[in-house]
Amino acid sequence: MRVLFLAAALTSLGAVDIKAAVNPGQNSQEHAALCALVKLARAGITVPEPSTTALSEYNKIVKLNMSVAPNSWRSMFFKDATTTKPNENPAAAGISHNLWEKQWPGWLEAERQLSQNKDDPDVEAAALSDLTEPKRRAAAAIIAPIAAEAAIYVKNIRPDVTDASSLAGDKPSERLAQAVFGESKLTADQPDVAKVLTATPGNNRINVCSTDHANKLKALLGAAICLCHKDNTGAIEGACGATIACETAWTDGSVLPTQSDVTKLMKSCGSIANHTISGGDLETKLTTLTELIKVKNTDGYLGSFIDGCSGNSANGMCVKFTNYATNPADALAKVPWLENIRLLAADIKTRLEHNGDDQAAAKQLQALQSRLGTASRQMEAYATAEQSDTAPPHIGTNPVAENKQQKCDKHHNDAHNCTTAGCDYDANAADSKKCKPKPGTETTAAETGEKPKEGEAATGCARHQNQPDCEKDKTGEKQNCAWRKGKEVEDKTDTKKYRSCWSLLKENCSYGCCFVIFLEF
Secondary structure (H helix, E strand, C coil): CHHHHHHHHHCCCCECCCCCCCCCCCCHHHHHHHHHHHHHHHHCEECCCCCCHHHHHHHHHHHHHHHCCCHHHHHHHECCCCCCCECCCHHHHCCCCCCCCCCHHHHHHHHHHHHHCCCCHHHHHCCCCCCCHHHHHHHHHHHHHHHHHHHHHHHCCCCCCCCHHHHCCCHHHHHHHHHHHCCCCCECCECCHHHHECCCCCCEHHHHCECCCCCCECCHHHHHHHHHCCCCCCCCCCCCCCCCCCCCCCCECCCCCCHHHHHHHHHCCCCCCCEECCCCHHHHHHHHHHCCCEEECCEEEEEEECCCCCCCCCCEEEEEECCCCCCHHHHHHCCHHHHHHHHHHHHHHHHHHHHHHHHHHHHHHHHHHHHHCCHHHHHHHHHHHCCCCCCCCCCCCCCCCCCHHHHHHCCCCCHHHHHHCCEEECCCCCCCCCEEECCCCCCCHHHHCCCCCCCCCCCHHHHCCCHHHHHHCEECCEECEEEECCCCCCCCCCHHHHCEEEEHHHHHHHHHHHHHCCCCC
């Protein structure tokens, strides 16, 4: 926003249109620009609360994803089974991963909720509670890619302001009133003149109406006084408009304008109702004001300038911005009331951009939630097709599906359906099995972890025929394999059939990749 502010300032670097004298109504355009901000400050402004709808939707997806994660993944987040001693970061869990640092708090909170609430309503509503192991793996294959997609939408949400309290409740109104009136709230709708201008013996109107380092001009309303209030000598009534006339002239910096005159000037701006800021309202009004600053030599002037800002119609009724031509942005930033309005406008713009992004992301996440609604049906299909002793699915690739040969076997009598199913059709097949898997697509024992067929050599973890050999398979201190005992519903007396060695790396690494893919914020 500072760039836009500077660009607006640079467009106003034209020469001052010098008049022989200040005429009635000559500062009416500047008065209107100042009044746009005065009216807002009198009415008060409301800034929308930060939108967190997308984050709520995302956290729900993360929790569902965590609920179907393998125990080896979920156990990382606490030091023991009591879930009272969390690992607050990856390092505490003995893990070094540069993509996990920012995601860890969300994962930890998901696991905390699941551990503390065994009957989580979101998990139950998604039909993900008390899953058998095949169904759990199938659900993970479905949900983890959805969670990764959800993370992309959340990543694209621009952040809210760093200090949310700066835009909470009446705070925006107070910040604007402080810049416009020199106080956060008016008493009886009357400005305190001593908080608008500095009255010091030895001062005069020329140095009060100058934005030098002393900043005697405390508030925006003071700029309106400099442009509109008649002087003792060479007085001109109505420089800001025919209806704006002062009862008492003001010229000496040691004597303030009267309360009644300043109140009358403030109320000449009119009034509006308190309203919710939208779009670039405040930024636009500020830019409109700064674009009216004109340049002579090295300085900038807001209002009618001839050879000074004394208030005399022969000299000028204006505000001087020292060294404005040299560095407009720096000159404006040194004026507290202008800079504070700019900062408020920037904060409001940040909030509105964040809310817009959040609401757009929320719609996308809600669409993903509808996909999760079909997960239970898909899960049943995948789990049914999966053999009880197949390996965990590779997350991020095609989920566990029916065996390729079984898929092709359905279409031996229909060439069109065979090729549509991704198989090759051989009308002259000697074995009468005309529809066969494409070469290279068959699922092998080495890929799935199935026991090799008779005569084939076992590979990987499957080569271990007993639990001790299986558990000795390590890389350094890291366990490569685990002894699988089969599902609860299986006949556990048949140890040969329902005992085998499986790769831990496949499921945990694949699941971890699905958790972190595209998640670096």
